[in-house]
Each structure stands twice: as C-alpha cells, then as structure tokens.
Amino acid sequence: MKNAVLEVDAVSKDYGGFRALSRVSLTIDDGEFIALVGPSGCGKTSLLKILAGFEFPTEGRVRIQDRDMAGISPAERPTRMVFQKLALFPHKTVEENIRFPLRIEGVPEDEQIRRVRTMFEMMHLKPEYRHRYPARLSGGEQQRVALARALVSYPRVLLLDEPMSALDAKLKKSLQAELKRIHREVGTTFVLVTHDLEEAMMLADRICVMVAGKIEQIGLPSEIYRTPATRFVAGFIGETNFLPVSVKAEGDGAVIAPLCGRGDPTKLAAGQIAPTIGGERADLLIRPEDVRIAAEAPTSGGWHVEGELTEKFTKGSSTQYRLRVSGLDRDFIAESTGFDTGHIEIGQKVIACFDRACFYVVEGAS
Amino acid sequence: MSTPGNNRRHWELWISVLPFALLLVLFLIGPMVLTPLLTFQETKLYQLRWTWSFDTWSTVLSNPTYSAVLLRTVWTALLSTIVCVVVAYPVAYALNTRLAAWSNQVQILIIFAFLTDAVLKTFGWVLFLDVHGVGNWLLQKLGFGPGATNILFTPKAAMLGIVYNLAPYPIFTIYLSLARIDPDLKHAAYDAGASKLRTFLQITLPLSLPGAIAGALLVFVLSLGTFLESKVLGGGTKPLASELIRQTFETRVNWPLGAALTFSLVLVALAALLGLVMIGSRLRIGAAGRETS
Numbered sequence: 001m002k003n004a005v006l007e008v009d010a011v012s013k014d015y016g017g018f019r020a021l022s023r024v025s026l027t028i029d030d031g032e033f034i035a036l037v038g039p040s041g042c043g044k045t046s047l048l049k050i051l052a053g054f055e056f057p058t059e060g061r062v063r064i065q066d067r068d069m070a071g072i073s074p075a076e077r078p079t080r081m082v083f084q085k086l087a088l089f090p091h092k093t094v095e096e097n098i099r100f101p102l103r104i105e106g107v108p109e110d111e112q113i114r115r116v117r118t119m120f121e122m123m124h125l126k127p128e129y130r131h132r133y134p135a136r137l138s139g140g141e142q143q144r145v146a147l148a149r150a151l152v153s154y155p156r157v158l159l160l161d162e163p164m165s166a167l168d169a170k171l172k173k174s175l176q177a178e179l180k181r182i183h184r185e186v187g188t189t190f191v192l193v194t195h196d197l198e199e200a201m202m203l204a205d206r207i208c209v210m211v212a213g214k215i216e217q218i219g220l221p222s223e224i225y226r227t228p229a230t231r232f233v234a235g236f237i238g239e240t241n242f243l244p245v246s247v248k249a250e251g252d253g254a255v256i257a258p259l260c261g262r263g264d265p266t267k268l269a270a271g272q273i274a275p276t277i278g279g280e281r282a283d284l285l286i287r288p289e290d291v292r293i294a295a296e297a298p299t300s301g302g303w304h305v306e307g308e309l310t311e312k313f314t315k316g317s318s319t320q321y322r323l324r325v326s327g328l329d330r331d332f333i334a335e336s337t338g339f340d341t342g343h344i345e346i347g348q349k350v351i352a353c354f355d356r357a358c359f360y361v362v363e364g365a366s
Numbered sequence: 367m368s369t370p371g372n373n374r375r376h377w378e379l380w381i382s383v384l385p386f387a388l389l390l391v392l393f394l395i396g397p398m399v400l401t402p403l404l405t406f407q408e409t410k411l412y413q414l415r416w417t418w419s420f421d422t423w424s425t426v427l428s429n430p431t432y433s434a435v436l437l438r439t440v441w442t443a444l445l446s447t448i449v450c451v452v453v454a455y456p457v458a459y460a461l462n463t464r465l466a467a468w469s470n471q472v473q474i475l476i477i478f479a480f481l482t483d484a485v486l487k488t489f490g491w492v493l494f495l496d497v498h499g500v501g502n503w504l505l506q507k508l509g510f511g512p513g514a515t516n517i518l519f520t521p522k523a524a525m526l527g528i529v530y531n532l533a534p535y536p537i538f539t540i541y542l543s544l545a546r547i548d549p550d551l552k553h554a555a556y557d558a559g560a561s562k563l564r565t566f567l568q569i570t571l572p573l574s575l576p577g578a579i580a581g582a583l584l585v586f587v588l589s590l591g592t593f594l595e596s597k598v599l600g601g602g603t604k605p606l607a608s609e610l611i612r613q614t615f616e617t618r619v620n621w622p623l624g625a626a627l628t629f630s631l632v633l634v635a636l637a638a639l640l641g642l643v644m645i646g647s648r649l650r651i652g653a654a655g656r657e658t659s
C-alpha cells in the first residue's frame with residue numbers, strides 16, 4: 001500500500017453566496033496520477049487552487065505530506081502548478097523561465113545548469129531553444145517549457161490546470177502520451193484538472209468525477225467506464241445508449257426486463273446496479289461498442305432493439321450506425337470496428353443486439 | 367500581378383487618403399520644409415526679405431540667452447518626464463490592483479482629466495498656491511510655518527503645473543499596459559516561491575515598461591511645447607522655448623530668428639528623444655520576444 005501524499009478532508013469553498021465546493025474529501029497516493037474531471041463550474045479548478053494555495057477553503061482541511069496547509073502560501077508548499085494558459089514569462093527566455101524557481105530557491109549555479117539540462121532532455125526540447133523567447137515556440141513546445149518550469153524544483157505534487165485545452169486534437173494526443181511518459185520518469189504525484197473524460201481515462205491512474213461542487217465518483221478508469229456510480233458519470237464520456245428497463249429487487253441483486261425492445265428478464269448481481277437506483281424503473285447502460293448489428297432477431301430471448309437506420313458514419317477505425325427506435329427519444333447507437341461493408345442501407349429495418357455479460361443499470365432520466 | 371479589381375482598389379485607396387494627405391503636405395510637411403529655409407532670410411523694418419545669409423544662425427549660436435532657453439526647456443521637459451512617470455506609476459498600479467473592480471469608472475475619470483481645459487486648471491493652481499490661498503492656509507495649519515507654499519511664480523511652480531497637467535498621459539498608458547499583463551504570470555511567480563517584491567521587480571515592472579516608455583515619450587514631447595505653466599505659474603522670468611519663439615514671431619516679427627529657434631528646438635528635442643528611445647529599447651530588449659507569436 002502506498003502512502004497518502006495529499007489529503008483533502010471535508011473541504012468546502014464559498015464565493016459570496018455561491019458554494020463552489022461542498023464537503024469534498026479525497027486522498028491522493030504518493031506518485032499517483034489522478035484526474036479531476038467535470039463540466040465547467042463543477043469546482044475542479046477551485047479544488048486545484050486550494051491545493052496550490054492560491055485560495056483557502058471556507059471549511060475543511062488540506063494536508064500535504066502530513067502537514068496542515070492552513071495559511072501556507074503557494075511558495076511554501078511542495079506543489080507546483082502548470083497554468084491553463086501556461087503563464088510563461090514572455091520577457092524571459094526559455095532557459096530563464098525554467099531557471100526562475102531555482103534562482104529564487106538559491107540553488108547553486110552549477111546545479112541550476114545541470115537541472116535545466118536534465119529538463120531539456122526529459123521534455124525533448126532542442127538545446128538551441130535555450131535563448132529563445134516563449135512566443136517563438138509552438139504551442140506544444142511552450143507546453144513542455146511550462147512543464148519543465150514546474151518540475152525543475154522537484155515538487156512532490158504537480159498540479160495541472162487543463163494545460164492542453166488550447167491545443168488542436170493531434171498535438172493534444174501526442175502531448176498526452178508525453179505527459180504519461182514524464183509522469184513515469186519523474187514519479188511525482190500528478191493532479192490533472194480536465195473537462196475531458198477521455199483525456200482523463202487515457203492518462204490517469206484514478207479519476208475523480210465532480211459535479212456541482214461534489215465528488216460524484218472516484219475510481220479506476222475502467223470502473224468509471226463500466227460501473228459508473230450515477231447516470232451523469234455514465235453519460236459523461238462519448239455517446240452512450242440508455243434503454244429503459246423495469247427493476248425488481250431479488251436477493252442481493254435485481255431482475256430487469258426491457259420496457260423498450262425485447263429480451264428475457266435477466267438477473268443482475270449487486271455489482272451491476274448503480275447505488276443510486278430506487279424504484280422500479282431504471283436505464284440499462286449500453287456502450288455503442290457492445291452493440292452488434294444483425295439482420296434477424298436472436299432466437300433464444302437475447303436482448304435487442306429494432307429500428308430504422310438513419311445515419312452511418314465511418315470513423316476510420318470503426319463505423320457508427322444510428323438507429324431510430326420507437327419508444328426512445330434519442331438515436332440508438334452501434335459502433336463496430338472496421339469499415340462499413342455497405343450491406344445495410346439507410347432507411348432499412350435493422351436489429352441491434354447486445355450481450356448480457358456487460359449489463360449495468362443506472363437511474364433513469366429525471 | 368495587378369488585376370482590374372486590384373487596380374480599382376488602388377484608386378479607391380488613393381482617393382480616400384487624398385484629403386488627409388493634402389492636409390499633411392500643406393500644413394505639416396510644407397512648414398517643416400519652409401522653417402529651415404526661413405532661417406537663411408532677413409527682416410528689415412518688419413518685412414521679410416528673401417536673401418540668403420547665415421546672419422540669423424550666427425546670432426542664435428553666439429547669443430548665450432538662446433542656448434540657455436533651449437537647454438532649460440529640454441531640461442524642464444526631461445525633469446517633468448521623470449517626475450510624471452514616477453508619480454504616475456504607483457497611481458496606475460493602485461488603479462489596477464486595489465481599484466480593479468472599478469476599472470470602468472476609473473478609466474472614465476482619467477478621460478475626464480483631459481476634458482477640463484488646461485488653462486483653467488493652471489489658473490486654479492494660482493489660487494491654491496497664493497500666500498492667502500487654500501494650500502498655504504492648509505500647510506500652515508499643519509505646522510509647516512508661514513510661506514510654506516512660497517513657490518508661486520518660480521520654476522518649481524511651473525514644474526508642478528506641468529506634472530499636474532501631463533501626468534494623466536502616463537497614468538493612462540501605464541494603466542493599460544499593466545491591465546494587459548496576465549494575472550497568472552504573477553501567480554506563476556508566487557508559485558515558484560517569489561516574494562511580492564521580487565515578483566514586481568522581475569515580472570510586473572518589466573512587462574509594464576512599454577506603457578511607461580510610451581507615457582514618458584508623450585510627456586516629453588508635450589512638455590517641450592508648454593508655455594502656459596511657465597507663464598502663469600513660473601512668473602515668466604525664465605521663459606521656455608515655446609514662449610520665446612511665440613514672442614519672436616508675434617512681438618518682434620522676426621520670422622527668420624523664430625524659425626531658427628524652432629529648428630534648434632526640434633533638433634535638440636529629436637536628439638533627446640532618440641536618447642530616450644535608445645534607453646527604452648535597451649530596457650525592453652527582453653520584451654521584444656512577445657511581439658512575434
């Protein structure tokens with residue numbers, strides 16, 4: 001078991017009358033890569049600022065390395081921040097930017113030079129960039145300089161405030177891979193704030209989904225994806241199908257039967273039911289990649305819906321089919337790997353089947 | 367490559383800039399060419415005579431009064447530039463930090479300072495600085511002894527007037543350049559462990575220098591041309607160049623001499639300006655990287 005490096009204990013934050021965080025508790029392990037994810041205004045940035053020391057909680061406590069952080073300024077904390085707009089000093093060269101924290105700390109000159117060189121190597125920055133001004137670098141390079149400046153003083157916790165939100169998709173992907181590698185190399189605890197659950201899934205060891213100032217779920221990426229605690233978490237990534245079902249409690253689990261489409265009543269274990277479910281109606285969560293398009297309905301009472309194909313998209317590595325199903329207000333989505341073989345035409349009636357093995361239910365739409 | 371559409375756009379451009387270009391040529395470039403030409407002429411019995419001689423220049427260069435006035439003018443301008451920027455910086459800084467929530471009202475107030483006529487404001491200072499005025503009364507009550515503001519009709523009072531009238535310019539330019547600095551830069555410096563003073567010296571001050579330099583240039587150019595403050599508040603015993611030039615043209619009707627003095631003032635001012643710009647560009651060498659992105 002690893003040691004906790006950072007403990008957030010029932011932290012609340014009020015801005016005037018607005019409660020940005022309400023009793024948030026979170027423990028972050030040493031060396032872990034954790035992502036705080038949520039829509040804008042969910043409190044994730046407020047929490048990060050509290051961890052950095054730019055803001056202080058209205059209630060509750062933050063401990064870093066077993067030290068209470070009440071009244072401790074950002075400078076005195078073993079944390080460093082990578083800002084959303086990077087906040088590189090425009091009037092200082094790349095090298096001066098990276099050295100800035102070391103100069104303030106009073107690190108000896110030769111040690112400064114050594115560490116800056118290490119950072120250049122780790123970030124794959126070209127040595128000739130040393131004397132350039134940040135504005136002369138590309139977005140991705142600026143990103144690396146910001147990371148280098150934050151990591152050069154060997155912080156215990158690195159706080160990243162959506163540092164990749166301004167980059168285009170392709171650059172983002174390559175930097176995400178870089179970030180993962182850098183995390184492995186330095187072994188520092190990373191706390192990443194992002195509104196992109198996909199990015200969080202890709203990078204983080206653990207994900208903390210926040211909504212309206214509260215933590216909705218903390219868990220491994222696979223848990224967030226396969227067994228979301230709430231309907232919100234289930235629907236936060238990509239496009240997802242929700243199929244209304246009836247629920248009847250039975251023993252530890254429950255029996256569900258489709259209210260739309262067909263299929264034999266199925267017994268679910270406790271682990272296949274979100275804890276927020278109450279009452280007799282719920283929604284079955286079906287990820288598009290678990291859906292198979294077929295010409296005929298399965299014979300043995302397997303779950304399926306029947307619909308009319310309204311659209312098909314080729315996404316390169318996969319093809320997406322959208323079905324209009326009576327009783328559902330949104331298109332039912334199926335995704336299969338490979339190119340569309342062209343055997344289904346738009347407007348044609350098709351069957352969408354899904355396997356019981358990955359069944360999971362969340363509360364219905366309110 | 368000129369396509370027909372391109373050509374027409376050229377014509378439209380020419381026609382649209384023509385009125386302004388005419389104005390510029392007639393009333394700026396024309397006089398600027400005429401001024402040095404005038405310096406080689408003579409006046410006889412208040413009549414300009416079109417001859418070519420160096421008499422005016424030898425008068426200007428040999429008479430120490432003229433060079434003294436020119437030097438005094440440049441010196442006053444430099445001094446008021448420094449005082450203005452030093453006075454303006456903390457004001458602009460406070461407006462940006464302490465009064466950030468009121469930034470709209472503050473900007474309107476600064477613009478208001480330009481709306482009131484400088485003549486009125488300058489005469490206001492006479493009432494304030496007078497021995498029986500409010501300023502003196504107040505300072506006496508505060509225990510500074512009688513005649514504490516006994517500077518009326520001295521160069522000090524003139525300087526006070528110049529700074530008072532011109533300070534809004536650097537306040538505005540510095541305010542704007544401070545407002546453009548991303549607050550996260552300060553946060554990044556704090557995060558790296560820098561103290562408030564260090565953050566100010568290493569981040570805020572260098573990044574606001576363009577505004578300070580722009581303000582300084584404005585004040586310098588404007589204060590070279592002032593005559594009001596030295597006339598009203600300075601007592602007129604030590605005139606500045608613009609007053610001398612006005613007298614030479616108007617009262618003495620000696621156009622060649624006036625032109626020579628004008629030309630000298632422009633030359634001295636250009637030299638001083640060049641010096642300021644060079645200091646400025648050296649100071650903001652680091653900030654140069656920002657302009658290309």
